[in-house]
Amino acid sequence: MTATLISATDSLQRAAEMQSAVLRMVACGSVDDGKSTLIGRLLVETDSVPIDQLEYARTTRRGGSTIPVGEIDYSLLTDGLEAEREQGITIDVAYRHLNLPSGRRVIIADAPGHEQYTRNMAVAASTADLAILLVDAARGLRPQTYRHLTVCALMGVKSIVVAINKMDLVGYEHATFEELAGGVRAAAARLGIDEVTAIPVSAVTGANVIDSDTEAMPWYHGPTAMDALMAWEPVDSDENAPFRLPVQLISRAEGNFRGYSGTIVSGTVRPGDVIAVADSGQTATVDRIVTGDGDVEAATLGQTVTITLDREVDITRGDLLSAAGEGQAQPADRFAADLVWTGEEPLAHGRSYLLYVGPKVVPATVTSVRHRLDVVTGNHDAARLLKMNDIGRVELATDSPIPLDEYDMCRDTGGFLLVDRVTSDTVAAGLTRHAMRRAFNVTPHDYAVDREARQRLKGHPPRVVWMTGLSGSGKSTIADATVAMLHAQGVHTYVLDGDNVRTGLNRDLGFTPEDRAENVRRVAEVAKLMADAGLVVIVALVSPYRSDRRAAKDIFENDEFIEVFVDTPLAVAQERDPKGLYRKAAAGQIPNMTGVGQEYEAPENPDVKLDGTSDVAGSAETLARAILGETD
Amino acid sequence: MSHTPEIEVENSVSENAVLDVLEAEAIHVFRETAAAFRNPVLLYSIGKDSSVLLHLAIKAFAPAPIPMPVMHVDTTWKFTEMIAFRNRRAEELGLDLRIATNQDAVAEGVTPFTHGTHEYTRVMKTVALREGLDQYKFDAAIGGSRRDEERSRAKERIFSLREPGHRWDARKQRPEFWRTANTRLSEGQTMRAFPISNWTEMDVWNYIRRENIPIPELYFAKPRPVVERDGVLIMVDDERFPLRDGEQPEMRSVRFRTLGCYPLTGAVESEADDLDSLITEMGEAKMSERSGRLIDGEGSSSMEAKKAEGYF
Known part of the structure; x- marks a missing residue:
């Protein structure tokens, strides 16, 4: 290299100018909202359209067009959705460029607005600083308005310009504008977007697009659409x-x-x-x-x-x-994240995908779906899977720890892709919300005496038998009887009992869903160590949530983990009430009691199902056979 | 945002800052392509966009050399000056230059005059490119396409996937989020990468001026022998050009806005003989860049049709 040395001041000054030089903008709305016309006008007025294309827009007419030949049909300049359909051209995000009078470059990501294109909208919003959101004044706020706002908020678009379009069709009514603008502002505020500028426009007449139309709307004193683009400043870095x-x-x-x-x-x-x-x-x-x-x-x-x-x-x-030190990115291998599902095949539980974050690639598995987001109402719907264009909150495990940041801190180190290993398609875009388990830079050490060696010595493979069921269902009793049988046959066993664990290892945990998840996680990890040591481990734990149990199962080899459901009706368990817990719950002293204050999610496909009301010795024998049946 | 109707208009953003952003985006794509693929290649077509690509590659990998070969699809009908320029640059920069020519078609006598522009382009450009990529087993090719070139290019990805046989399938194109690219390939797939996707033609010229990038003289006006056919000025670059009865090449001061096969490239009458006057003239003309090319044909769907066949 030459000896050129650029000073810190010059370099940082140059970088600061880069921050405000280019405005990345997403345009949300459909042809029906007049989006093509609005963008077309912005392009023409900023001298961004070559004259031969302008000529095309003056002379070509689509069926049903009422614009006289010779005038510009602005919507033709951006290859509107209709035209694309007619010509069989793919409906996709299109990128266009214009220069503002200030010299600033605007890169417009033009996203089709219909419901089935949520993923395109998410693509366009993923890099956007600002969104122009079109609302048809004559039709009011529609589901897609909320969909666009939700996707913008999710993808981290900080600034929204709402163009209340077709004001000419509502008689340029001030009240109509205020009502719609208020509705959008309220929805945006709920989503955490506070920078909202609402502008009454008519893309067809050009009112308030470039220049103010004080004749049509004397009551409006705010910026035009062009003014709003001009006024944008980057968030102070x-x-x-x-x-x-x-x-x-x-x-x-x-x-x-x-x-x-x-x-x-x-x-x-x-x-x-x-x-x-x-x-x-x-x-x-x-x-x-x-x-x-x-x-x-x-x-x-x-x-x-x-x-x-x-x-x-x-x-x-x-x-x-x-x-380093303060602000250092921390590796973890469990994350909560929002996924925008882009794959044609739905999300498959337990399937290993490749997670791409920038240049990093690591195998990852979705361990549970917490909910699906209703992008119109904002509700969290119960869901077991995500399909194309769905957005949902999931839990994710990576094969090795990676330092993902929270998406809201940094899009590039918090946003990731999930890629199908077979088709190589991008099946999801993910937004990291938080790490669930830090890895603390621990590198596993490989020891010479491994689990296979221990298994040879013990004469049986290790197992983890996970017994789930209501409190009082009979888990501990059956576990005790089973272990006695196995022990007599020379099988090395241990019982991890929920109550016993809570007096020591997990005494810091309570019974909220979050604490229960952590309780399950720790017990699973202990069971894993014991299985590694060669034992048959019986876990007797209420573990009421499917997602927690699935996460537990995920850390074991497939045939190593046996899920056992001790099925006892709530009434029977309440009647038994060996620890007096149901009585306390009934008296309001235990709000988080499973089956009373909290739901119990029964396993749908347990490996073994035991009837908790039948004879204990019989159940123990069934279970022992299930364990040995696979061990023989 | 304040509700003031008077917004001050001032040149608060410098052209250089815009170029810095575009340059950074391009360098990022270059590095990603070089590192993520097994055997990438830089496609070099000698023109202004390719000249910018070469320059960006040098900057992206400095102080290391450009870590990939450079391939030129040579139809054998390029301007003589272009080939001389190509060979000179390759030597100056120490490039690993590969040349892809459809020799079968040359032997069969395929020329722009005998086979029609569509068939000629398919055979000499598309097929030659496909064969060149296959011959060297390149799995990624960097090209200089820009989204502002033509309307259907507006939807092109930065990383654009090709199916086996180099076929472009609209439905298989991957959604592009942030700066993270899915660079994984399944059996038979290859990738095209376009580092200057978001550049405009004017950006290319301004960057050439700012960075002092060498480009062929053909871009600058000078008296050249041309004939006029169907309103298009064609330069008679060598003796292979079949003159029609009564046609007589005349010297006119012309330049070229894009460079390709000389019989298919329309010249522009101009006096702009340096970068400054060229950029000024460009700012006044405002025609689509590809309007001077005779191969794109009517309608924006024709580019998609060509891409489906494997055209860049």
């Missing part, structure tokens, strides 16, 4: 945002040069900074920051750089360079 650079490639060049290339997606870096490789926890000091224009003394969000370090560190493509 947080000077303290933690540094993030996903490593795209390792650069090797003459003179033992070794650098790590990528785009800075958060924060700022300077030579001398201590940074961490988030994936491994190793740290090093930044030596040089190399760019195609020379070395820089500082680089920040949006810049593409190659970083060299002061020492040899093991870094591969996909690793995340991060601020």
Whole structure:
């Protein structure tokens, strides 16, 4: 490299100008709302349409068009949905470019608005700073208005310009505008979007698109659509945002040069900074920051750089360079995330997908669906799977820990794709909400004496027998009898009893759904260690939630885990009430009692189902046979 | 946002800042393609967009050299000057240059004059490209297509998937979120990557000026021998050009807005003989860039039809 050195001030000034130079905008709405006409007008008025295409829009007419030949049919400039259908061209996000008078570039992602195109809308919104949302004044707020707002909020669009269009069809009524604008503002506020600008326009007449139409709407004193684009300013980039650079490639060049290339997606870096490789926890000091224009003394969000370090560190493509200490990205292997399902095949439980976050790829499994989002009402619907264009909250496990950030902190390190291993299709876009289990940079150690060796010594394979059922259903009693039988046959066993565990390991946990999930998780991990040691472990735990049990099962090999449902009617369990818990619950002393204050989700396909009202010895024998039947 | 009708209009955003954003996006795509694919190639067609691509590649990988070969699909009907320029640049930059030509078609005597533009393009460009990619087993090809070139390109992905046989299938195109690309390929699939998707033609020119990027002289006006056919000025670049009865090449000051096969590339009458005057002239003309090309045909669906066959 030449000795060019760009000062920190110059480099950061240049980066700051980049932040406001380009406005990425998503246009939401359908042809019926007049979106094509509005965008067409913006393109023409900013001189962004070549004259031969303008000529086409003057001379070509679609069936039913009432625009006289010779005038511009603005909707033709953006290849409206109708035209695309007629010509058999794919309906897809289209990108267009215009320059504002200020010199700012606007990249418009033009997304089709119908329900079946939620995924296109999500694509367009994923990079957008601002959304223009069209509302047809004559038809009012419709489901798709709420759908667009919800998708924008979800994908992190910070600023919304609502164009209340076709004001000419409602007599330019001030009251109509205020009512619709108020409705949109309220909906946006519920979704956490506070920057909303509502503008009454007529895309057909051009009123308030570029210039104010004070004749038609003397009551309106706000900005026009063009003014709103001009007034946009980037969200002040947080000077303290933690540094993030996903490593795209390792650069090797003459003179033992070794650098790590990528785009800075958060924060700022300077030579001398201590940074961490988030994936491994190793740290090093930044030596040089190399760019195609020379070395820089500082680089920040949006810049593409190659970083060299002061020492040899093991870094591969996909690793995340991060601020060290405060703001350091932490690896985890369990996450709660929202998914926008884009695949033609629905989400399959337990199937391993490939998770892509920037240049990083890691196998991942969806362990449970918490709910599906009704994008119109905002309700959380119970759901077991997600289909194309569905949005839902899920829990996700990765095969190895990765440092995902929360999506609202950084789109690039918190947003991910799920890719089908067979078709290679992108089946979902994911937004990380929070990590559920930190990995603390623990690398498993491989020991010479492994589970197979222990199994040979013990003479039987390990098993985890997970008994679920209501309190008082008979789990502990049956477990006790089963273990006695197995023990007599030389099987090494142990019982993990819910009540016993709660007096020690889990004494910090209560009975809320969150605490119950953690209770199940810890018991499952302990059972895993015991199974690893070669034991047959019987877990006797109410574990009322399917998703918790599924998560427990997910950490074991397929044939290693036996789910057992002790089926006892609530009335019988209440009658037995061996610990007096149901009586206390009835007296209002235990609000979270399963079967009373909380639901019990019975297993749908348990490996073994035992009738908790029949004879204990019989149940124990059935269970022992199930365990040994697979062990013989 | 304040509700004030008076918004100050000032040139608060510099052209350079816009170019910086576009450059960063392009470099990101270059690096991703180089690292995520087994055997990527940079397609080089000698024109201004390719010149920008080469320059971006140098910047993306500096101080290391460009880590992939460069392939030119040579129809054998390119302007003589283009080939000379190509060879010179390859030598200056130490490029690993591969040339893809449909030799069978050349032997069969396929020319732009004998086979019609559609068939000629299919055989000499599309088939030659497919064969070149197959011959070297390239699994990703970087190209200089831009979304503003033509209306149906507005929907093109930055990473555009090709099915076995290099077929473009609209329904298989992957949704593109953020900067994260799904670069995984199934058996037989290949990828096209377009780093300058979001650039306009004017951006390309401004960037060439800012970065001092070498481009062929054909872009600048100078007296050249041309004939006029159906209102289009065609340069008579070599003796293979079959003159019709009474046709006599005349020297006119012309330049070319895009460069391709000389018999299919319309010239523009112009006096713009340097970048500044060229950019000024461009700002005044405002015709679609591809309007000077004779191969795109009518309607925006024709590009999709060509892509389905494997055209870039």
